[in-house]
Structure formats: structure tokens, C-alpha cells
Amino acid sequence: MTAMLVYHELYEKHLINPGHPERPERLEKALKAIRDSRLLERGVQMVTPGQIPLERVYAIHSREYVEAVRQSSMRGGALFTPDTGTNAYTFDAAVMAAAGGTTAIDKILAGETDNAYIMCRPPGHHAEEGRAFGFCFFNNIAIAAQYLLQRHGIQRVMIVDYDGHHGNGTQNSFYSTDKVLYVGFHQDGRWLFPGTGFADEIGTGEGRGYNVNLPMCPGAGDDSYLLAFSRIVEPLAAAYRPEFILVSVGYDCHHSDPLTNLGMTLSGIASLNGRLLRYAEEYSNRRIACFLEGGYNLDVVSAGSVNLLEGLAGLPITAYDDHYKENPACFEYTKGLIDRVEDLHHGLLL
């Protein structure tokens, strides 16, 4: 398999404020780990995206909002929410993050690579049509999905989002269409930002059944996620037969993340990636693009990024010895949640 790393120096120039968890060092450290692992000499091709027309951003976001982000950077920076702000580089970085996704798609569809990891910042999955939210400005994965539909005539895109937080912006972008199937794993919104992503949010109109949420209990780990993949994600992929798979990767599902309370390990995350690659192999002609969203333990973002590229390139996965045993009561809760999601989606895609 051929893998591509999409990266741009601008991704490290955006800064919300010194000390903010969504910081440039996340990528700086991950890129160093990728170089040290010699992945770039072992088949991973690194690519820098070029400029894109702003129309691709307007496919998801209002012109007024895009202009507000641009103006804020032109003036040196501004806060959009108490924890989501710009500096002078944010607008260019955010457009380049979106460009990373559409560049990856063009290259995958041209057969230049099987798959890609867009290691970008700012992240995107919380960004809404007209507002910045949760450290996100432009919704990179939503822009990519819309680009697949509008520019490449793709009819079915499956988005799997395993960031620890619910991808509210992505869900809302495609809530009433069956052309994009959103499947979100996240810590239950009763106990974590952004407070949405409940199981009964199943989509509306044509999109009914094409939005699937798995709000996991705090402490949910590898066993819970892998069972949910077997019982929900795999059957969804088999029923939907996506032409392209997009993944919102968030290392804040890891047990040591400072912002969340989930329980994944690095090997568990690598297993999820392995499953997604198999679905891509089976249904989407190997076409899969992974977008970095959150993850605030720098060592986990680094090791996880190395593992992701190893998986995408078909190389052996470096083992990192992080351990976490989820509470049996949590696993029982997950079984009940899976039953409930099956019921809610029965007669739709499941």
C-alpha cells in the first residue's frame, strides 16, 4: 500500500495562546517522530498542499464567517470563543488545512497514492457553517466530503470520527443527506464538550439513518470500541458500500489525554485504523483519508501518528507499551449502548 503524509509549515504557525493545549508542538513533535522512524524513507510520501480557491471553503462555511476569520487574522488575531482564537497566521493555516484534504483527495483519486494522513492544524470537526468552536475554524473533513460529492461526483462518503469529542460540525453539515454517512465515537455529551452526539441523533429527511452516534461512557477502552466496530461500523460499511472513507482521527480518545476521560490505548487505536483500512480495502477501492483533529498528550499524538502512517503504508506497527484496563461495568454499559444503537437504526442501514 502507498501512503501519503500531507503537511504544511503553516500548520505550526497558528497559535491560540501560549499554554493552550491545541499547540504547534503537537505537530512539531509528531513530525520529528515520523522523521526519526524513517517512514519517509520507507514508502511514505510527504506532500505539501498548494493554494485552493476559497469556493471550496464556501461549500461548507458562509462567506461572512470566512471573511470574519480572515479579518481577525489581518488584524493580528481575535477570540471567537473563550478558548478558540486566531493569530496573524490562522486564516492562512486554516485554508491550508482545508487544502490538505482536497489535495489528498485529488491525489488518491488520480492513483498517486492509496491513502493519506492530513496532519494539520487547526483541527476542524467542531467548526460550524458560521462559527468557530472547540479550537476549530474550518471543517476540513466536511470540506473534503463536500468536495468529493461536488467535484468528483462521488455518491457515498463514510466519515468515521473517533476523536474523544463529538464532531458536531461534521454531523450538522450532512444531517439531512444520505450521501454522507457520519459515524461518531466520543465521550458521552453529558460529561464532555460539546454536549451533543447522543444516540438518538440519527439524521433527518433523506439523511435519516445516515448519522450514527456512539456516546461512550467515561473510561471506555479498546474492548468497547472494538466491539462497537464489529457490531456497528462493520455492518454499516457493508450496507452502505462507501466509495470513499474519511476519518477524523483524535488522539484524545487515549486514556492519558488531559482533556477527556476515555480509555483507548495506542495499540487499540492502531486496531481501529486496521479495521478502517480493511473496510477501505473491501468497499472503497482502498480510498481512505485520515484527518488529524484533537489529542493533547504530545507523546500520544507522536506515537499515534507514527502508528497511523505505518498502518496506511502496510508496514509493521511499532509497539508502544501503554496499558489500560477498562472497568467491566463500562464494557457492560457499552453492550447496552450498542443494542440501543442497533434498535434506533433497525430498518435503516442496520
Ligand code: Q9C
Ligand atoms: N468549558 C478538539 O479536540 N473544551 N477540540 C471546552 C469549555 C473544548 C476540543 C471547555 C475542547 C475542544 C478538536
Ligand code: ZN
Ligand atoms: Zn477532541
